[in-house]
Amino acid sequence: MSEAWQIDADVLVIGGGPAACWAAIHAREAGAEVVLVDKGYCGTSGATAPAGTGVWYVAPDPAARAAAKASREELGGFLADHHWMDRVLDQTYANMHRLGEEGRYPFPVDPRTGNPIRTGVQGPEYMRRMRAWVQRLGVRIVDHAPALELLVDRDGTVRGAAGYLLHEHRDYRVHAGAVVLATGGCAFLSRALGTNVDTGDGTLMAAEVGARFSGMEFSNAYGIAAKGSTVTKTAYYRYATFFHEDGSILEGAGSVQGRSVIARTLLQERVFAQLDRADRTTQEQMRRGQPNFFLQFDRRGIDPFTQRFEVDLLAEGTVRGTGGIEVVSDECATSVSGLYAAGDAATRERICGGFTGGGSHNAAWAMSSGSWAGRGAARFARRGGRPDGLTRAGRTGLRPTGSGRIGADEVLAAARAELLPVEKNYLRHGDRVRPALAALDAVWTEAAAGLRATGADRVRAREAAAITAVGRLMYRSALARTESRGMSKRADHPELDPAQHHHILSGGLDEVWTVAAALRSADAPAVAAVA
Secondary structure, eight states: OOOOEEEEEEEEEEOOSHHHHHHHHHHHHTTOOEEEEOSSOTTTSSSSTTSEEEBOOOOSOHHHHHHHHHTTTTTTTTOOOHHHHHHHHHHHHHHHHHHHHTSOOOOOBOTTTOOBOOSEEEHHHHHHHHHHHHHHTTOEEEOSOOEEEEEEOTTSOEEEEEEEETTTTEEEEEEEEEEEEOOOOBOTTOOOTTOTTOBSHHHHHHHHTTOOEEOTTSOOEEEEEETTOOOOOGGGGGGOEEEOTTSOBOTTOOSSSOHHHHHHHHTTSOEEEEOTTOOHHHHHHHHHHOHHHHHHHHHHTOOTTTSOEEEEEEEEHHHHSOOEEOOOSTTOBOSSTTEEEOGGGBOOHHHHTTOOOSSBHHHHHHHHHHHHHHHHHHHHHHHHOOOOSOEEOOOTTTSOSSSOOBOHHHHHHHHHHHHSOHHHHTSBOHHHHHHHHHHHHHHHHHHHHHBOOOTTHHHHHHHHHHHHHHHHHHHHHHHHOOSOBTTBOBTTBOSOOGGGOSEEEEEOSSSOEEEEEOOOOTTSOOOOOOO
């Protein structure tokens, strides 16, 4: 193996999606020297890059903002925080205007008013423009450079990361004053479009340095896709009628309310759909808004508006769920000194409680939390200076504790067998979740002792460890919430319990723990940033 490459920076951003780019921009504008390392190619990797997405963009009109905040509170189990919702709406409004002006994004223009329409973006163009903007500011982007572990100083403060340069076949180290984790969520390698890089890497690295997580029970999102496809544009299925295999209508099935009906039916038979509720104008808008959704049908010679096609459910985990790393300050600091979190890697409970979906709130959270985390990390780095005497924090998949041997593919197969089936993860019941968790615990124990790899194979080993770690946090948190709230539905506890109107915090590696945490009142002061 070639000699390791090393670089110093004030702020290291790990990730390459919108949250990472916004973090890099704001850290650089705060005067920091910034390095961004991406597992893929910044601008094309991740869930946003290949898709069109709406954005939670609302003009600063009090009535409109109030309606926007109220729109999902019940769906989210009344766990959202108005302080954070207000901040996200303000920051997103500002960022979308900056995207058009400084980011040079070509927003479409409303022919009636002549004003730009800023309620959504086309992912490929959005991320192309973001990469160019980041580079213009002088941020150093290192592509195809998956981070494998965090680096900590003698006090446990996070001061960088170590990883692998895929194209150069050698290790790297980035020493930094602070780190922003913007690695995306975890979709368990379900093949949902753009999520193959979303394997929970940030969750694993954060857990290894002792970070807390919040809302991990709200991580069982599944998207509707045409059978054999990877495109989960579930919003379009609001215009669909669903059918049994014999052609009769599947009563109660739907994309927002009624997805569980589809899940239960799929356990017994095939399910079909037809987008027959979209009128001609809507059809044209859908094609313009999401061209790649229709590419799969065009290639098969199917008109989805007039012909039925088979559908499936693909797991999207914390990508469209809300669970993630707990943030403890308005700057998105985590519970670990020197570590900040943004985008899908961080919990989104603050703005949407226990329910979200693709785009909209998630897109707004990515650009807002990225902005705050970048500024916060830059401020922290200025106070702490450049580090020395760093220790590698990585464990499972890098430094096995025993003499046994297990491969990454074996770990992945065992973990995904407990995390992908809808009857375990989506149609939750304690009698199914407990055995699934026990199996994941056993997988983790074996992986911690015997999962070993070298060179580029460590990337797959860490993905296997990360997916297992996310699953254990998720199921432990789901068992701790003995009610149905937000997207965490329990067949054995089908009612909402007012006594459980709280967050579930979690953490740990070999022993995963959970604890209930009271909601912060909307007018309470922000928690001070970790020093």
